[in-house]
Amino acid sequence: MSIVIHRLGRVEYEPTYAAMQAFTSERSLQPSSDVRDQLWICEHPPVFTQGLAGKPEHIFLPGDIPVVQTNRGGQVTYHGPGQVVGYPLIDLKRAGYFVKEYVYRIEESVIRTLLYFGVTGHRVAGAPGIYVRLDDPAGHTPLPQRPQKGADAAPDFTGLGKIGALGIKVSRNCTYHGVSLNVAMDLEPFSRINPCGYSGLQTVDLSTIGVSVGWTEAADVLSHKLATYLAP
DSSP: OOOEEEEEEOOOOHHHHHHHHHHHHTTTTOOOSSSSEEEEEEEOEEEEETTTTOOGBOOOOOOOOEEEESSSOOEEEEEEEEEEEEEOOOOOHHOOOOOHHHHHHHEEEHHHHHTTTTTTOOOTTEEEEEEEEESSTOOOOOOOOOEEEEEEEOOOOEEEEEEEEEEEEEETTEEEEEEEESOOOOOOOGGBGGGOTTTTHHHHHHHHOOOOOHHHHHHHHHHHHHHHHHHO
């Protein structure tokens, strides 16, 4: 059963969050075979969202940007215009894979999206999300700090910028919240927080690494990759 893609455009964060919760709650009351998985693609007006592990001290200058407490995993991040946000609403039991695999598939979707635009995305051990080399965004050399068996050191972001963030919630085997990809944003609000709880972690978008692409094209590619890689 294919994923139904809904392109929501620019929508306020809090009503979207409430709608995801409602969808997930309602589907748990129905036979899983009756409810098709969905993928919501959107962008948000400026907002900081705090995850369950979030600490108030990681938001030091919110200014006029609202802060919303959420039930997703992870810590604080920023959403704003020029960022593609994808919310997969997936029944993992029906899809046939577990949470760790789900996270891997989302990250792979972002990596493949970046590859489409000539950029190499990387994983960093101990730090969910997707990163790019600041000095060589298209280079394919594997990172020494990539996930490897037996590696349990603190995440190392030397020479890297974060371009894709991940924060999920799983309730009764069903997912919500999701992933964001920075396309062409005002990145200043990221300087008001420790992104994902990491002091000094640089955040980038496609525009700052020299890739000129419209929001709609980036959204189309990411939604296609997510629909492909999250399929059962």
